Amino acid sequence: MIAALEVTPAWYLILGALLFSIGAFGLLVRRNPLVMFMCVELMLNAVTLTFVTFSRTLQDTGGQSIVVFVLVVAAAEVVVGLAIIVALLRKRPHATADDIALLEG
Amino acid sequence: MIQVELVVFVIAGAACLAGALGVVLSENPVHAALSLVGTLFGVAVLFVAQEANFLAAVQVIVYAGAIVVLILFVLMLLGVDEMEDLTVEPLVGQRIAAAVVSLGILGLVFGAIASTGYEATGVVGEIDADVADINRLGESLFTDYLFAFEITAVLLVIAVVGAILLARRPVGDEIIDRGQDERAEVIAERMAAAEARAGGTDLDESADADDDEADDESATEEVSS
Amino acid sequence: MTDLVWLIPALPLAGFLVLVLLGRRLGEPGAGWLATAMCGGSFLATLVVYAGLLGEDEHDRSVVKTLFEWIPVGDLQVDIGFLADPLSITMALFVTGVGTLIHLYSIGYMHGDRDFPKFFVYLNLFIFSMLMLVLGSNMLVTFIGWEGVGACSYLLISFWFTNEANASAGKKAFVTNRIGDWGFLLAIFLAFSSLGTIDYAGVTAGAEGLPAVTATAIGLLLFVGAVGKSAQIPLYLWLPDAMAGPTPVSALIHAATMVTGGVFLMTRVNPILAAGYDWAPDVIAWVGVITALVAATIAVAQNDIKKVLAYSTVSQLGYMFLAVGVGAYVAAIFHMVTHAFFKALLFLGSGSVIHGMHDEQDMRRMGGLRKLMPVTAATFIVGWLAISGVPPFSGFFSKDEILLYAWGSGGVQGKLLWGIGLLTALLTAFYMSRQVFMVFFGEPRWNDPVPVAVGGGGSDAPADDLGEAATDADAVEVADHGEHGDRIEPHESPWLMTLPLVVLAVLAATAEIINLPFSGDLHFLGHWLEPVLGENEAHIDVATGTKVALAVVAIIAAVTGILVASLIYLRRRVKAVEPRVLAHAWYYDETVTRFVGGPGTKAFEAVAWFDAHVIDGAVNGVATLVRTSGRGLRTVQSGFVRSYALGISAGVVVVLGYFLTRLYI
Numbered sequence: 001m002i003a004a005l006e007v008t009p010a011w012y013l014i015l016g017a018l019l020f021s022i023g024a025f026g027l028l029v030r031r032n033p034l035v036m037f038m039c040v041e042l043m044l045n046a047v048t049l050t051f052v053t054f055s056r057t058l059q060d061t062g063g064q065s066i067v068v069f070v071l072v073v074a075a076a077e078v079v080v081g082l083a084i085i086v087a088l089l090r091k092r093p094h095a096t097a098d099d100i101a102l103l104e105g
Numbered sequence: 106m107i108q109v110e111l112v113v114f115v116i117a118g119a120a121c122l123a124g125a126l127g128v129v130l131s132e133n134p135v136h137a138a139l140s141l142v143g144t145l146f147g148v149a150v151l152f153v154a155q156e157a158n159f160l161a162a163v164q165v166i167v168y169a170g171a172i173v174v175l176i177l178f179v180l181m182l183l184g185v186d187e188m189e190d191l192t193v194e195p196l197v198g199q200r201i202a203a204a205v206v207s208l209g210i211l212g213l214v215f216g217a218i219a220s221t222g223y224e225a226t227g228v229v230g231e232i233d234a235d236v237a238d239i240n241r242l243g244e245s246l247f248t249d250y251l252f253a254f255e256i257t258a259v260l261l262v263i264a265v266v267g268a269i270l271l272a273r274r275p276v277g278d279e280i281i282d283r284g285q286d287e288r289a290e291v292i293a294e295r296m297a298a299a300e301a302r303a304g305g306t307d308l309d310e311s312a313d314a315d316d317d318e319a320d321d322e323s324a325t326e327e328v329s330s
Numbered sequence: 331m332t333d334l335v336w337l338i339p340a341l342p343l344a345g346f347l348v349l350v351l352l353g354r355r356l357g358e359p360g361a362g363w364l365a366t367a368m369c370g371g372s373f374l375a376t377l378v379v380y381a382g383l384l385g386e387d388e389h390d391r392s393v394v395k396t397l398f399e400w401i402p403v404g405d406l407q408v409d410i411g412f413l414a415d416p417l418s419i420t421m422a423l424f425v426t427g428v429g430t431l432i433h434l435y436s437i438g439y440m441h442g443d444r445d446f447p448k449f450f451v452y453l454n455l456f457i458f459s460m461l462m463l464v465l466g467s468n469m470l471v472t473f474i475g476w477e478g479v480g481a482c483s484y485l486l487i488s489f490w491f492t493n494e495a496n497a498s499a500g501k502k503a504f505v506t507n508r509i510g511d512w513g514f515l516l517a518i519f520l521a522f523s524s525l526g527t528i529d530y531a532g533v534t535a536g537a538e539g540l541p542a543v544t545a546t547a548i549g550l551l552l553f554v555g556a557v558g559k560s561a562q563i564p565l566y567l568w569l570p571d572a573m574a575g576p577t578p579v580s581a582l583i584h585a586a587t588m589v590t591g592g593v594f595l596m597t598r599v600n601p602i603l604a605a606g607y608d609w610a611p612d613v614i615a616w617v618g619v620i621t622a623l624v625a626a627t628i629a630v631a632q633n634d635i636k637k638v639l640a641y642s643t644v645s646q647l648g649y650m651f652l653a654v655g656v657g658a659y660v661a662a663i664f665h666m667v668t669h670a671f672f673k674a675l676l677f678l679g680s681g682s683v684i685h686g687m688h689d690e691q692d693m694r695r696m697g698g699l700r701k702l703m704p705v706t707a708a709t710f711i712v713g714w715l716a717i718s719g720v721p722p723f724s725g726f727f728s729k730d731e732i733l734l735y736a737w738g739s740g741g742v743q744g745k746l747l748w749g750i751g752l753l754t755a756l757l758t759a760f761y762m763s764r765q766v767f768m769v770f771f772g773e774p775r776w777n778d779p780v781p782v783a784v785g786g787g788g789s790d791a792p793a794d795d796l797g798e799a800a801t802d803a804d805a806v807e808v809a810d811h812g813e814h815g816d817r818i819e820p821h822e823s824p825w826l827m828t829l830p831l832v833v834l835a836v837l838a839a840t841a842e843i844i845n846l847p848f849s850g851d852l853h854f855l856g857h858w859l860e861p862v863l864g865e866n867e868a869h870i871d872v873a874t875g876t877k878v879a880l881a882v883v884a885i886i887a888a889v890t891g892i893l894v895a896s897l898i899y900l901r902r903r904v905k906a907v908e909p910r911v912l913a914h915a916w917y918y919d920e921t922v923t924r925f926v927g928g929p930g931t932k933a934f935e936a937v938a939w940f941d942a943h944v945i946d947g948a949v950n951g952v953a954t955l956v957r958t959s960g961r962g963l964r965t966v967q968s969g970f971v972r973s974y975a976l977g978i979s980a981g982v983v984v985v986l987g988y989f990l991t992r993l994y995i
Contacts, residue, residue, distance in 0.1 A: 005108075005111055006108065006111070007108065007110045007111050007114045008223060010218055010223040011114060011118075012114075012151065012155070013214075013218050014215065014218060015118050015121065015122075015151075017210075017211055017214040017215060017218070018122065018125075018211065019121060019122070019125050019144070020210065020211075020214070021207040021208065021210050021211040021214075022122075022125040022126065022128075022129055022207070023125065023128075023129075024203075024206065024207045024210060024979055025129060025203050025204065025206075025207040026125075026128060026129035027975060028199065028202075028203035028206065028207075028972060028975055028976050028979060029129070029194075029199065029200055029203050029972075030129070031195075031972070032134050034134055034138075034176055034179060034180055035128070035131075035134050035137050037176060038128050038137055038138060038141045038176065039128060039129065041141060041168070041172065042125055042128055042141070042144060045144065045145065045148050045168070048148070048160075048164075049148055049151060049152075052151075052152055052155050052157045052160065053155060055155075055157070056155045056156060056157070058228065058229050058230055059229055059230045059231060060228070060229075060230035061230070061241045061242060061244075061245040062230075062245065062249070062250075064157055064159075064160055064238070064241075064242050064245070065242065065245045065246055065249070065250050067157075067160050068160070068163070068242070068246065069250075069253060069257055071163060071164070071167050071168070072257045072260065072261065073257070073260065074168070074172065075167060075171065075172060075261070075264075076260050076261055076263075076264035077264075078172050078175060078176070079175070079264045079265070079267075079268045080264050080267050080268055080271070082175060082176065082179045082268070082272075083267065083268035083269075083270075083271035083272040084271055085179060085183075086179060086182070086183060086271070086272045087271050087272055089183045090183070090274075093183070093184065097970075097971050097972055098195055098196070098970055098971075098972065100969065100970075100971050101968060101969030101970045101971075102969070196970055196972060196973055199972060199973070199976060202976050202980070203976060203979075206976065206979040206980050206982075206983055207979075209980075209983040209987070210979070210982065210983055210986065213983065213986045213987055213990055214986075216990055216994075217986075217990055220990070220993075220994045
């Protein structure tokens with residue numbers, strides 16, 4: 001029976017969905033800012049996987065182009081985000097995401 | 106005959122999921138970063154399986170090679186590598202709500218996929234199968250999406266400038282790294298404990314411990330300079 | 331000529347405005363002369379309009395002059411306009427005429443008062459309001475005048491407001507009037523909703539088509555208003571207290587003009603009364619005649635010179651409502667005119683006495699004044715004879731006509747009404763004679779140490795009645811007469827005060843010529859008012875012999891009253907009977923006070939509680955709701971980024987779900 005199983009695009013989509021939801025859960029639950037970043041990267045990866053799948057099934061190169069852009073943007077985002085975290089943590093070395101609540105007026 | 110694609114998918118998929126769970130569940134952020142690398146590799150393999158070879162390469166180079174390294178840099182640099190206490194959740198009900206939300210998203214996407222009859226519906230394009238994917242991608246980027254391409258170049262420049270500005274030490278700012286003092290305390294404690302245990306009989310061990318201590322101290326000194 | 335009808339109220343209004351701005355500068359007596367001139371000018375204007383109406387043909391004697399559109403809202407069209415027709419011009423004539431005489435009198439009476447100009451400001455405003463009332467072309471303009479005279483009455487009653495009793499009396503008058511006004515307002519609403527218009531022209535035209543229920547409702551609601559304004563039972567209790575005001579005020583407002591407003595209103599809407607049930611006018615007649623009787627009984631036991639006249643006014647107004655109730659509108663108006671003359675005369679005369687007695691109002695301290703105040707006495711006696719119904723003075727003719735129509739209204743009820751009216755006439759003669767004898771005849775008592783009740787053989791009116799009468803009378807007419815010290819030397823009043831008395835006396839003696847009963851041709855007033863009254867004027871079928879007999883009986887009643895009074899108060903042969911219950915006005919005032927203070931207050935408090943907690947509570951509740959919900963919602967803004975992230979994710983799920991379900995379900 002296993003021999004008859006065929007990998008359809010749906011499988012990739014489902015995998016992407018799983019990755020995305022795991023990433024979302026992690027983002028909401030973790031407090032360490034860098035781990036939160038990593039969860040965001042997880043989600044982005046899920047999205048790129050989905051795009052590539054659709055690009056192949058729909059025979060459209062646009063999907064792959066978008067993946068390129070996603071990559072670029074993710075890189076830029078990581079750079080800037082980490083710069084912010086560096087600036088923050090220099091002053092307050094053990095800050096977590098919850099400590100931003102101290103900014104509340 | 107078991108299909109190659111099936112085997113590849115199963116292995117790569119398992120790697121992805123294991124990595125994802127590792128990111129979310131690791132207490133140590135460095136372990137999380139490493140798990141992320143696992144996921145990224147898995148995704149790259151899946152790209153290859155989908156005949157997006159170029160993208161797989163780019164994924165490995167940019168994501169696993171650059172972004173994760175960056176994250177690790179910052180982790181080590183700032184000492185954010187301390188363990189997070191995962192047993193505690195300061196916000197009431199956050200975990201449950203998070204679980205509900207992520208399950209909701211999962212369910213909805215499943216539903217969307219199922220409703221199409223597990224087929225991809227949408228506008229079907231035309232691809233010349235003879236042309237390599239990298240050629241196709243290049244053509245698409247430089248003709249259809251040229252403007253977006255140029256904008257991303259600008260975006261990168263802005264990101265670099267912004268990062269330099271944000272992460273720069275303000276002029277005349279004192280270097281305060283309280284973490285260093287704590288670390289020195291911890292090390293001193295451990296030293297005392299080790300000496301108490303050893304009783305000063307094992308010279309090698311104490312010598313090793315001294316070396317370790319010296320390494321530790323020099324490492325912290327380097328960090329602070 | 332009739333176009334000048336707007337001038338009639340305009341002149342007093344102008345006087346009011348000028349005096350408001352410049353009154354203090356004009357001072358005494360300039361302000362008074364200006365006010366009198368304005369009122370006199372108004373009288374002349376009325377004469378001109380009257381002449382104009384006379385020149386018109388009988389059927390064209392209703393002229394409406396609209397000044398401007400006031401409320402054009404949907405179906406409601408209310409203009410500020412004047413209706414010059416026989417009824418309104420008759421009213422305007424005696425209002426302005428008597429008003430001018432009283433203005434003249436006031437210049438002398440208020441001499442030396444600190445607020446001399448203010449008095450004339452209010453007087454002119456009053457004349458203006460009264461003229462709006464009688465000349466209005468629709469119910470709303472009448473109502474404006476109605477409210478205006480109520481307000482001026484309040485202002486003038488409490489003219490010497492530094493005395494708390496005076497201020498209270500003013501408030502009492504205003505509040506009691508308000509109850510009547512409620513009825514008037516409801517009638518206006520009802521008239522508009524059923525007739526679509528509140529113009530008198532439209533109302534008279536449409537009244538026939540009204541269902542009897544509606545017509546009765548409107549008529550009786552207007553009667554409620556009239557009861558308040560004209561001091562009938564049960565809303566008469568403000569009028570005796572209103573004697574706290576200066577005497578010219580009592581003469582003008584509470585005798586000649588304002589209180590007649592109710593009778594005028596009922597006459598004006600006579601088509602509506604005719605279109606209602608038959609029992610509705612009977613109600614009016616009975617209320618009138620009972621009020622007349624009760625007031626007369628109270629007047630018998632009063633010791634304040636003005637209080638007697640106040641209750642007498644209530645009683646005579648009852649006669650007018652009796653007339654209206656039996657359909658004798660002409661008789662009602664006739665009596666109104668003659669009453670205006672002789673009642674104003676009596677009040678002004680009493681004012682003259684008070685002035686001469688240096689603000690003494692208790693009749694037990696007077697006596698024998700006819701030698702010292704001859705003009706006052708002579709004119710007062712003319713008024714006395716008129717009100718008592720002694721021919722050939724005018725009061726006899728007008729009162730007799732009312733009694734005749736009562737008798738002729740038919741059935742047992744008619745005879746009963748006549749009988750009660752006759753009894754009241756007897757009492758009227760009695761108490762007025764009592765007053766005259768106590769004040770002008772007999773021995774002077776003003777220098778006696780303690781006021782004792784007058785009358786042969788002592789009386790059972792104990793000393794505390796004096797206290798009650800004195801404070802009730804609010805006899806604090808503060809005028810500048812201190813120089814005579816304790817020993818009072820009564821003197822005659824100046825010509826400013828006696829001239830109006832003489833004029834009024836002449837009028838009271840001769841006013842009957844406007845409506846003599848001897849022949850149809852002499853019924854001037856009846857013919858004059860015919861366009862207004864039309865079919866609704868009652869026609870009685872009484873033989874001439876019966877008429878003469880009734881007249882004779884009335885004369886006998888009057889003479890009897892005078893004789894009995896003379897026996898008691900002049901010749902001191904018979905002991906005076908003045909029971910306390912009458913002196914206290916049947917304890918009506920006390921009952922009302924106790925009710926309002928007791929259950930009434932509880933009811934008011936309940937209403938106030940409702941207003942504070944339910945109505946205000948609803949408003950405040952909205953605010954409280956906003957505040958508490960805001961406080962609750964504020965917790966969402968915790969500052970925790972992860973909570974915000976959770977919110978965003980939840981939103982994503984919702985939006986996704988919405989689109990998916992929309993597409994696929």
